Amino acid sequence: MGKTFAEKVLAQKAGLQQITAGQIVTVKPDRLLTHDNTSAIAATFRKIGVARVADPSMNVIVLDHVTPAANETYAISHQATRAFVAEQEIAAFYDIGEGICHQVLPEKGHAWPGAVIVGSDSHTPTAGAFGAFAAGIGRTEAAAVMATGEIWLRVPESIRVQLHGTLPARVSAKDVSLYLIGLLRADGADYCSVEFAGEAINAMSVGERMTLTNMSAEMGAKNAVVEPDEKTLAWLAGRVTQPFAPVYADADATYASVIEMDTTTLAPQVACPHTVDNVAPITEVAGKRVDQVLIGTCTNGRLEDLRAAAEILRGKHIARSVRLLILPASREILQAALAEGIITDLIAAGATLLNPGCGPCLGAHQGCLAPGEAVLSTSNRNFKGRMGSKDAAIYLGSPATAAATALTGVITDPREV
Amino acid sequence: MKATQISGRLWVLRDAEGGLYNDIDTDMIFHNRYLHITALAQMGQYTLDNLKGWEDFARRAQAGDLIMAGRNFGSGSSRQQAVDCFQALGIAAIIAESFGAIYKRNAINSGLPLITLPRLSQYGEQFQTGDSLVVNFVTGEVLRNGVERFQAQPFSKVQLAIYEAGNLFEYGKVAEK
Numbered sequence: 001m002g003k004t005f006a007e008k009v010l011a012q013k014a015g016l017q018q019i020t021a022g023q024i025v026t027v028k029p030d031r032l033l034t035h036d037n038t039s040a041i042a043a044t045f046r047k048i049g050v051a052r053v054a055d056p057s058m059n060v061i062v063l064d065h066v067t068p069a070a071n072e073t074y075a076i077s078h079q080a081t082r083a084f085v086a087e088q089e090i091a092a093f094y095d096i097g098e099g100i101c102h103q104v105l106p107e108k109g110h111a112w113p114g115a116v117i118v119g120s121d122s123h124t125p126t127a128g129a130f131g132a133f134a135a136g137i138g139r140t141e142a143a144a145v146m147a148t149g150e151i152w153l154r155v156p157e158s159i160r161v162q163l164h165g166t167l168p169a170r171v172s173a174k175d176v177s178l179y180l181i182g183l184l185r186a187d188g189a190d191y192c193s194v195e196f197a198g199e200a201i202n203a204m205s206v207g208e209r210m211t212l213t214n215m216s217a218e219m220g221a222k223n224a225v226v227e228p229d230e231k232t233l234a235w236l237a238g239r240v241t242q243p244f245a246p247v248y249a250d251a252d253a254t255y256a257s258v259i260e261m262d263t264t265t266l267a268p269q270v271a272c273p274h275t276v277d278n279v280a281p282i283t284e285v286a287g288k289r290v291d292q293v294l295i296g297t298c299t300n301g302r303l304e305d306l307r308a309a310a311e312i313l314r315g316k317h318i319a320r321s322v323r324l325l326i327l328p329a330s331r332e333i334l335q336a337a338l339a340e341g342i343i344t345d346l347i348a349a350g351a352t353l354l355n356p357g358c359g360p361c362l363g364a365h366q367g368c369l370a371p372g373e374a375v376l377s378t379s380n381r382n383f384k385g386r387m388g389s390k391d392a393a394i395y396l397g398s399p400a401t402a403a404a405t406a407l408t409g410v411i412t413d414p415r416e417v
Numbered sequence: 418m419k420a421t422q423i424s425g426r427l428w429v430l431r432d433a434e435g436g437l438y439n440d441i442d443t444d445m446i447f448h449n450r451y452l453h454i455t456a457l458a459q460m461g462q463y464t465l466d467n468l469k470g471w472e473d474f475a476r477r478a479q480a481g482d483l484i485m486a487g488r489n490f491g492s493g494s495s496r497q498q499a500v501d502c503f504q505a506l507g508i509a510a511i512i513a514e515s516f517g518a519i520y521k522r523n524a525i526n527s528g529l530p531l532i533t534l535p536r537l538s539q540y541g542e543q544f545q546t547g548d549s550l551v552v553n554f555v556t557g558e559v560l561r562n563g564v565e566r567f568q569a570q571p572f573s574k575v576q577l578a579i580y581e582a583g584n585l586f587e588y589g590k591v592a593e594k
Binding site: 139147275 | 467
């Protein structure tokens with residue numbers, strides 16, 4: 001009987017002939033990703049009583065959440081992380097300004113087809129866009145992985161999402177994600193491995209695929225994966241130095257469910273307050289006034305996203321009533337966007353540029369919301385109070401929808417500007 | 418070794434419409450404005466203070482109490498504090514139809530019992546705040562007010578071993594011996 005991606009990759013890692021969903025295996029992950037919470041993880045690690053991390057080459061540490069430090073508390077936390085990095089001789093440390101951990105991880109060659117990656121952040125599944133098995137874990141567990149080099153995993157059941165057709169103009173991977181989350185709901189893929197396939201996926205850039213795997217966390221997925229192809233290999237060339245062998249699901253694998261979707265007639269989608277699965281086509285929410293627009297984050301802060309926004313805003317100016325924040329996902333993306341003139345165009349249109357990092361997405365700094373305000377954001381979560389006030393409204397949409405909305409000051413269909 | 422059968426007073430988390438609360442996310446459980454707090458003793462007071470109708474839960478709960486909710490409890494971020502805050506209050510177990518994937522791992526690894534009652538939303542109205550429950554982790558049996566029996570998923574082998582050891586670290590020490 002055929003096996004899913006998760007069953008195959010975890011069997012390989014566990015050194016077992018074959019395994020089946022539901023089974024519990026112990027594996028040595030290839031990478032452990034941690035961010036600003038490294039200081040707390042390090043404190044837990046010290047309580048275990050082990051002097052050295054099991055394998056320093058496993059650790060990838062990126063300071064991204066509140067960078068540069070917004071106050072003394074954050075500064076002390078960053079200081080503790082830097083001290084831990086020096087003490088444990090961890091080479092893969094990326095200090096403030098490098099970018100968001102989910103973007104920096106693959107950029108610096110720490111994600112590859114067939115790799116097993118765990119990270120102390122719920123959007124760790126992003127790296128599945130490269131054919132890796134990537135799952136989020138908690139702080140305590142991250143400390144345990146540091147100490148032992150191993151982790152227990154329950155082999156997830158799998159959901160196959162088959163995307164047919166092409167995407168209409170100004171409709172993107174983000175709209176596909178939001179539509180699927182609205183369909184499956186916030187718990188529709190709980191504990192599951194989501195496999196994305198089909199011609200619509202093949203046509204997507206690597207960056208767009210990262211949007212899909214990133215957003216899969218919002219339907220409860222343990223991990224999500226896109227099968228590697230030439231685009232994947234071209235993206236990884238010059239970044240990944242070690243040999244790897246892609247893992248593909250068998251054609252006759254057993255799935256918990258298979259979802260078929262034709263994207264040809266898909267309209268832009270918007271997630272309304274206060275849950276990501278509260279999704280409506282843009283025609284139903286158009287006209288809603290917003291005070292702020294955020295374009296960026298680990299969901300939509302890549303070059304193609306900034307390009308889509310600039311294409312709409314170039315030579316124009318945002319509405320007087322709106323604040324537009326641009327948050328590139330990494331230094332590499334910021335440099336590429338500068339070279340292309342995208343940043344110049346966006347700033348000329350009235351945008352405020354933030355340094356690569358998590359920015360206001362988690363409500364700690366750089367653009368928090370006041371009571372009664374509304375934001376259209378390209379990020380992945382609209383939980384109540386996430387971006388500041390509990391009495392603020394967060395709408396989620398694509399970069400094109402965000403740019404069109406910034407232009408008018410009300411939620412606007414990007415196909416109409 | 419800890420007891421594999423517990424009993425306690427139940428809190429049923431209901432929403433404004435009176436149904437079991439679904440999709441209680443980690444920001445509702447432990448809001449991101451408290452994420453700088455790392456001392457367990459300080460976490461309890463903020464538990465559920467961003468969940469509409471349950472803002473004062475921390476002041477009403479007592480050690481040994483049990484909590485019940487609907488589907489997808491603990492969805493969202495990987496933050497450990499959303500588990501730790503219940504342990505700070507001494508909550509003995511959380512019962513729900515399903516849990517967020519990372520939340521479930523965090524709770525298992527911290528030794529906080531999560532009880533999964535499949536299809537709970539179909540009969541959740543039978544449970545009331547103040548009910549007395551007995552829960553057996555090995556058999557999955559849930560006994561309400563000494564009379565009604567419900568079947569939860571029994572703990573998996575690794576879940577039970579971690580719980581009995583106390584948490585993932587104590588389990589690791591046992592495993593090495």
